[in-house]
Amino acid sequence: MPSTNYFELFKLPQTFSLDVAILESNYRKIQSESHPDRFVTASPAEKLASMQTATTANEAYQTLKSPGLRAAYLLSLQGVTAIDEKNNQMPADFLMQQMEWREAIEDAENASDVSTLENLLEEIGIAGKSLQESLKNQFQHNHLSEATDSTRKLIFMDKVRADILKSIEKLD
Amino acid sequence: MAYSDKVLDHYENPRNVGSLDKNDPNVGTGMVGAPACGDVMKLMIKVNDNGIIEDAKFKTYGCGSAIASSSLVTEWLKGKTVDEAYAIKNSAIAEELALPPVKIHCSVLAEDAIKAAVADIKAKQSARATV
Numbered sequence: 001m002p003s004t005n006y007f008e009l010f011k012l013p014q015t016f017s018l019d020v021a022i023l024e025s026n027y028r029k030i031q032s033e034s035h036p037d038r039f040v041t042a043s044p045a046e047k048l049a050s051m052q053t054a055t056t057a058n059e060a061y062q063t064l065k066s067p068g069l070r071a072a073y074l075l076s077l078q079g080v081t082a083i084d085e086k087n088n089q090m091p092a093d094f095l096m097q098q099m100e101w102r103e104a105i106e107d108a109e110n111a112s113d114v115s116t117l118e119n120l121l122e123e124i125g126i127a128g129k130s131l132q133e134s135l136k137n138q139f140q141h142n143h144l145s146e147a148t149d150s151t152r153k154l155i156f157m158d159k160v161r162a163d164i165l166k167s168i169e170k171l172d
Numbered sequence: 173m174a175y176s177d178k179v180l181d182h183y184e185n186p187r188n189v190g191s192l193d194k195n196d197p198n199v200g201t202g203m204v205g206a207p208a209c210g211d212v213m214k215l216m217i218k219v220n221d222n223g224i225i226e227d228a229k230f231k232t233y234g235c236g237s238a239i240a241s242s243s244l245v246t247e248w249l250k251g252k253t254v255d256e257a258y259a260i261k262n263s264a265i266a267e268e269l270a271l272p273p274v275k276i277h278c279s280v281l282a283e284d285a286i287k288a289a290v291a292d293i294k295a296k297q298s299a300r301a302t303v
Contacts, residue, residue, distance in 0.1 A: 068210075085208045085277035088284045095203045098212045102233040152207035159210025163233075 006060035006073060016067075016074055016132075016139045023064055030057040067132055068155035071139075075151060080144050082151040090152065098156055105160075109167045117171070121164050128157040175236050176270035182240035187247050190229040192216040197300060200254075200293025202285040208277055211238045215285040217249060217257070219293050225249045225257060230285075237275040241265050241282035249286070258290045 007014040010026040034054040039047045063069045072082045101124060108116040131154055138147040175183065192199045194216065202215045211234025218227040228246040232239045244265060249257050265271075265279035 083208050085206070086280060088204050088206050088281055090205045090207065092203065095205050095212060098205060099203060099214055099231070099233075102212060103231070106233075155207050156205060156210045156212070 004056050004060070005077070006064055009057065009060050010064065012064070014074070014077070016071060016136050018064060018070065020065070023061070027057060027061040030054075066158055067128075067135075068151060068158040071135055071147065071151040071154055074139065075144065075148060078144060080148055082148045083155065090156075094153060094156075098160065101160055105164050105167060109171070112171055114168060114171050117164060117168050121161070121168065124157065124161055124164060128154070128161060131157055175240075178244075178269050179236055179240040179271070182243040182269070183236040186230075186239055186243040188227075188229050188243065189231065191231065192218050192227060192229050197296055198293075200289040200291075200296065202288030202290070202292060204281055204284045204288055206234070206238070206277060206281045209234065209238075211235060211278070211281065213238060213242050213281055213285045215242060215245070215282075215289045217254075217289045217293060219254055223253050223255075225252050225254065234281075235275070235278065237269070237271055237278035238281060240269050241271075241278045242285065244268060245282050245286060254290050254293060257286055260286055 005014070009030070010023050012018060012022060012026075031054060034050040034057065036047075036050070039050045042050070063073050075082045101120065104120055105117065107113075108120065131150055135147060135150040135154065138144075138150060191214070194201050196218065198219050200217050200219065202217075203213070205212045211232065213230065213232040213234065215230045216228065217225050220226050228249040230242040230246050232242045245260065248260065260283060262276070262279040262283040265282055266276050269279070271279055
């Protein structure tokens with residue numbers, strides 16, 4: 001089903017701001033409706049269709065759950081490719097900040113310093129939220145070029161946040 | 173996903189991890205990031221007066237293939253001229269490490285880091301030449 005719109009699949013408005021509770025509950029509903037246990041006695045065609053539904057729902061859920069991937073998906077629906085593996089140009093000051101955070105996380109992790117990691121998590125969380133706020137405005141005003149730049153940055157913010165959470169978990 | 177032996181080797185024993193003095197006029201820094209995965213890579217090269225790369229260091233925060241790609245290029249860069257370094261292609265890195273198609277972009281990132289480091293040292297040198 002290549003043309004499945006992820007937002008429609010979960011009955012969500014096609015916007016960057018999203019009600020995570022609705023996303024979660026509609027995802028679980030589709031997962032349980034397409035669970036293999038329900039199709040034990042079904043025809044091969046029905047089994048295949050339910051499997052495809054489950055796969056698409058999983059892909060859609062993973063995409064919409066992550067702010068960066070959600071933004072990139074929204075742009076792709078408008079014909080804009082935000083994530084191009086051949087284009088690694090990012091603003092120098094942005095990369096510098098990413099590198100500083102990465103080094104600080106690494107040092108704190110090596111020193112088993114959970115409170116520094118938690119401070120960094122907060123700092124990175126605030127920066128990520130403010131980027132998401134800009135992105136919300138950029139989408140609202142259809143400023144797609146600015147939205148593309150923000151989306152590319154947001155992927156890094158999501159990644160560094162996920163990694164710091166993993167570090168904290170490891171030390172706890 | 174299964175990594176090749178060469179990737180694992182560089183991942184487990186990365187060569188030349190670290191930094192050089194970024195304020196040294198003979199040191200060029202290349203910083204790049206891949207929006208496809210959020211990986212960041214910093215590559216630093218120290219170039220002597222004959223234009224030969226004497227030392228190279230890297231720091232990469234990302235997947236095994238990105239770490240291996242940057243570790244490998246630091247080995248390759250030493251002893252090369254900056255122009256030879258600039259000519260290194262990602263396909264050579266990908267081939268050496270037997271990267272699968274989904275990880276080719278990690279080698280692209282390493283090539284971009286070399287080009288950025290070379291551009292930085294050239295900018296520093298021409299700034300010095302005009303003083």
